[in-house]
Amino acid sequence: MRSNGARATRSCAGRVRRGPLHRALALAALLVVVAASGSPLYWSVAVASHDNAAISGRVPPLLPGGEFARNAREVFEAVDFWPALRNSALVACTVTASNGLLSTLAGFAFAHLPFRGRDALFAVVVGSVLVPVQLTGAVLGTLPVVPLFVPTAGRIVGGVVRGAVNG
Numbered sequence: 633m634r635s636n637g638a639r640a641t642r643s644c645a646g647r648v649r650r651g652p653l654h655r656a657l658a659l660a661a662l663l664v665v666v667a668a669s670g671s672p673l674y675w676s677v678a679v680a681s682h683d684n685a686a687i688s689g690r691v692p693p694l695l696p697g698g699e700f701a702r703n704a705r706e707v708f709e710a711v712d713f714w715p716a717l718r719n720s721a722l723v724a725c726t727v728t729a730s731n732g733l734l735s736t737l738a739g740f741a742f743a744h745l746p747f748r749g750r751d752a753l754f755a756v757v758v759g760s761v762l763v764p765v766q767l768t769g770a771v772l773g774t775l776p777v778v779p780l781f782v783p784t785a786g787r788i789v790g791g792v793v794r795g796a797v798n799g
Contacts, residue, residue, distance in 0.1 A: 680704070735761075 681700035682693050707713065742754050 678693055678696045679687055680703055681696040683699050686693050
């Protein structure tokens with residue numbers, strides 16, 4: 633029995649081809665995700681391009697203003713920006729590389745080594761990766777990120793954050 637609606641067809645490569653409505657809905661969903669992901673960056677630029685009076689007004693500005701260059705100049709004069717950026721890049725690269733290495737080793741172990749409780753442990757590992765640290769702290773009634781600042785703040789030696797990288 634044939635339906636009158638659009639149906640998926642198979643290409644010669646075996647992939648399913650969908651109709652134009654499906655593609656349009658997928659594109660619309662993708663655009664919504666991109667807009668939601670980019671909105672904090674847009675809001676930062678919009679707020680950074682206004683003076684304090686406009687920002688603290690009853691209705692915050694939604695469009696960028698003309699004060700961005702002056703505000704950026706004030707930030708570079710008041711804060712030692714480049715060492716802070718270098719520290720952030722150092723910590724981000726170190727954490728990313730170590731997580732990538734350890735995740736690769738764990739993935740190899742889960743894929744090739746049979747042991748008791750492997751599936752349960754794999755579920756715990758994947759669950760811990762999927763849920764951010766900030767959310768786990770909110771669920772447990774604590775915020776685990778804030779106490780990390782106190783011991784790390786005292787370990788800035790020579791403009792480099794030693795506590796976040798070396799332990």
